[in-house]
Amino acid sequence: MKYMLMLFEPETDWESRPEELQASLAEHDTFSAWLKERGIAEVGGEALRGPSMATTLRKVGDEMVVTDGPYAELKESLGGYYIIDAKDLDEAIEAAKRCPTGTATEIRPIWDVSDLT
Amino acid sequence: MLATVVRLTRDLDAAQDAVQEAFASAVTAWRERGVPDNPGGWLTATARRKAVSARRHADAIESRLPLLVVDEPGATGVFPDDRLRLLFTCCHPALDLPARVALTLNVVCGLPTADIGRIFLVPPATMAARVTRAKRKIQAAGIPYRVPGPADLGERLPAVLTTIYLFFVQGHTPPRGTELTAADVTARAIDLARLLADLLPDEAEARGLLALLLLTQARQPARVDATGAPVLLADQDRSRWDAALSGEGLSLVRPAPRGPYAIQAAIAAVHALAPRAADTDWSAIVRLYDDLLAVHPSPVAALARTMAFAEVAGPSAGLAEVDLLAADSRLAGYHVLPAARADLLRRLGRTAEAADEYDRAAELAGNAAERAYLRTRAADLR
Numbered sequence: 211m212k213y214m215l216m217l218f219e220p221e222t223d224w225e226s227r228p229e230e231l232q233a234s235l236a237e238h239d240t241f242s243a244w245l246k247e248r249g250i251a252e253v254g255g256e257a258l259r260g261p262s263m264a265t266t267l268r269k270v271g272d273e274m275v276v277t278d279g280p281y282a283e284l285k286e287s288l289g290g291y292y293i294i295d296a297k298d299l300d301e302a303i304e305a306a307k308r309c310p311t312g313t314a315t316e317i318r319p320i321w322d323v324s325d326l327t
Numbered sequence: 328m329l330a331t332v333v334r335l336t337r338d339l340d341a342a343q344d345a346v347q348e349a350f351a352s353a354v355t356a357w358r359e360r361g362v363p364d365n366p367g368g369w370l371t372a373t374a375r376r377k378a379v380s381a382r383r384h385a386d387a388i389e390s391r392l393p394l395l396v397v398d399e400p401g402a403t404g405v406f407p408d409d410r411l412r413l414l415f416t417c418c419h420p421a422l423d424l425p426a427r428v429a430l431t432l433n434v435v436c437g438l439p440t441a442d443i444g445r446i447f448l449v450p451p452a453t454m455a456a457r458v459t460r461a462k463r464k465i466q467a468a469g470i471p472y473r474v475p476g477p478a479d480l481g482e483r484l485p486a487v488l489t490t491i492y493l494f495f496v497q498g499h500t501p502p503r504g505t506e507l508t509a510a511d512v513t514a515r516a517i518d519l520a521r522l523l524a525d526l527l528p529d530e531a532e533a534r535g536l537l538a539l540l541l542l543t544q545a546r547q548p549a550r551v552d553a554t555g556a557p558v559l560l561a562d563q564d565r566s567r568w569d570a571a572l573s574g575e576g577l578s579l580v581r582p583a584p585r586g587p588y589a590i591q592a593a594i595a596a597v598h599a600l601a602p603r604a605a606d607t608d609w610s611a612i613v614r615l616y617d618d619l620l621a622v623h624p625s626p627v628a629a630l631a632r633t634m635a636f637a638e639v640a641g642p643s644a645g646l647a648e649v650d651l652l653a654a655d656s657r658l659a660g661y662h663v664l665p666a667a668r669a670d671l672l673r674r675l676g677r678t679a680e681a682a683d684e685y686d687r688a689a690e691l692a693g694n695a696a697e698r699a700y701l702r703t704r705a706a707d708l709r
Contacts, residue, residue: 211469213469296469297469297471298469298470298471299419299421299468299469299470299471300470300471300473300475300479302469303421317468319467319468319469321467
């Protein structure tokens with residue numbers, strides 16, 4: 211069953227901290243290698259630019275109004291994600307524990323809606 | 328029976344439906360043909376058959392709904408192990424505590440949601456929604472139907488122990504309402520603790536929890552007087568303690584306990600071993616509370632420790648310690664704190680202050696019988 215691991219992190223100016231960025235990327239490489247070794251498929255995963263780079267479209271009547279900034283202003287926001295294919299929630303939790311993250315990691319089961327159509 | 332059928336259906340709702348239908352069939356079949364030699368086996372076999380036919384029907388409609396994960400499918404027969412799996416599924420940390428308790432009562436103990444609502448003073452519709460949501464999460468989030476392996480057991484067991492303990496406490500002293508105990512609730516909690524201790528014989532905390540519940544339940548006949556008012560431990564008629572429960576509880580207590588439940592059981596054992604309140608080894612109790620606070624620093628346990636300390640060092644020293652705890656905001660609103668102060672003030676002869684503290688405790692107490700008792704204590708001092 212597929213799960214999304216959502217990594218919540220405080221906004222960090224990574225580009226002015228190249229060494230920290232390299233260290234963080236190395237941690238993610240280690241995590242990917244662990245997933246492979248553990249037999250949990252890594253279906254996808256990306257790092258996201260920070261919330262100050264976000265553009266949000268808000269529904270106003272029939273219109274979509276373009277605004278600068280994230281949907282919700284939080285101290286921590288979604289900094290990146292993985293999609294993994296795990297046996298069950300316990301295996302997903304085991305993976306999430308190993309996954310580098312800033313503040314918290316939210317696990318969401320992916321809803322396979324193809325069964326419903 | 329339910330646990331066995333769940334193995335087959337991997338769906339709690341479907342299994343519950345099948346078991347209910349089996350009971351309904353029994354009413355007609357047994358009336359016509361008499362009760363079979365093995366009624367339990369008959370019911371289980373019928374429930375399994377109902378589940379299979381319902382499953383086939385459901386398969387045709389929704390073939391690939393996510394299912395509870397089963398490690399070794401194909402096994403048949405009633406294994407106590409199945410109930411343990413159910414217990415670990417229902418007490419998964421990905422479910423919040425009220426949901427875990429409600430689900431355990433519904434699925435493992437077979438209580439209807441309306442009855443569970445009555446125990447927790449939650450409207451039946453709210454309780455039904457809570458149980459339904461939890462069952463949906465088990466399916467949708469893929470919470471496995473399995474006893475965790477040795478590596479994870481230590482991490483997962485506390486959630487199960489807490490669930491059973493909370494359930495017991497709910498029956499032992501309902502926080503609101505008028506009845507001081509709900510015998511059926513405590514009996515079921517003890518059944519669950521016994522199941523856990525039997526199936527996990529190497530887990531000291533599972534044994535500790537069972538011992539704690541048995542030793543606490545043993546005092547039950549003496550906890551309430553003829554008018555329904557609570558009787559303090561020191562004033563209880565110890566000849567009315569249940570010797571069988573007490574004996575079973577004591578047999579489970581081991582020296583040098585390390586986990587919080589085993590330590591609390593050891594404290595209960597010290598009380599159980601004192602023929603009269605005056606014989607209580609309070610120094611041993613203070614030492615055990617120190618051990619407990621080292622592994623489980625809770626303000627409620629700290630307050631209990633100061634009350635034991637007052638028995639060793641006197642009410643004046645005890646009061647000084649209680650006043651230190653009063654600064655802890657987590658104890659604000661906890662009626663035992665003013666009740667403890669009241670008791671110590673009374674023993675120091677400061678009766679007017681003691682009466683005021685009993686009144687404060689009565690205002691905070693949620694249980695009507697406890698509230699009435701505290702008001703009486705206040706009135707006695709005036």
